[in-house]
Amino acid sequence: MTFRELHAGRFVMPNAWDAGSAVLLAAAGFPAIATTSAGIAFSLAKGDHTLPDGAPAVSREQMFERIREITTASVVPVNGDLEDGYGAEPARVAETIALAREAGLAGGNIEDYDGRELYDAGLAVERIVAAREAAGPDFVLTARTDGQLLRTPASLADSIDRANRFRAAGADCLYVPGVNSLESIRLLVQEIDGPVNVVIGLGTSTLTVADLQSVGVTRISLGGSIARAALGFIRRSAEELATKGTITFAADQIPQAALNELFARSSKGEH
DSSP: HHHHHTSSEEEOOOOOOSSSHHHHHHTTTTEEEEEOHHHHHTTTOOOOOOOOOOOOOOOOOHHHHHHHHHHHHHHSSSEEEEESSSSSSSHHHHHHHHHHHHTTTTEEEEEEEEESBBBBHHHHHHOOOOOOHHTTTSSSSEEEOOOTTTTOOOOOHHHHHHHHHHHTOOSEEEEEETTOOOHHHHHHHSSSSEEEEEESSSSTOOHHHHHHHTTOEEEEEETTHHHHHHHHHHHHHHHHHHHHOOOGGGOOOOOHHHHHHHHHHTTTOOO
């Protein structure tokens, strides 16, 4: 089934940050995976979004280097976290979408947030129009609006309006992160004229896949949640070793032979 065809039903799309995590996620049986800009940034010891002035950020070139590693390793379609398209101008966004197609992505998200504030609604729409023109017929374009995640004065109605304007501009899927109430998500699904992506694993939300699919959510992603959990495991392991001198964390290892076999199959394009 193509990535576009998946959006006619309901599916879960976890996020990878390198080739190894991509292979593990695909091997679990998910029909598609995504990249995570946060996970990739953290793996490079850099920050993601709302960075302090002078803090290191991941360049478009660095991000696409990692994206190509992920698409090469994955046997299922990959959706790219393309942030704001790496520039405000519609032409810059179109260029990023062209790079995404060349890198082997089946789809990608474009945000209406520049790292400090939301783009003007009119410009945000122009950016999606440009992205659509560059995407071609097969690439699944997701338009993301970050007003709820940023807790700006924008109401849920404003975010729904933006999502519908992006849909009219050519977006295939709509994404409003930061909404964690099941009733509000139900409203998103009812009021947005197109497939909706919802992210789980942010903050203290306890929503499950079953919860979201029960209200009609098409696509469920996890953002950087798995990557952050993996880093949390590393920190806990290091603290245990440094303070107690024990290695109980080693019980959670995947055996080397199993990893060798999995990655050998992956290198041959086998499931």
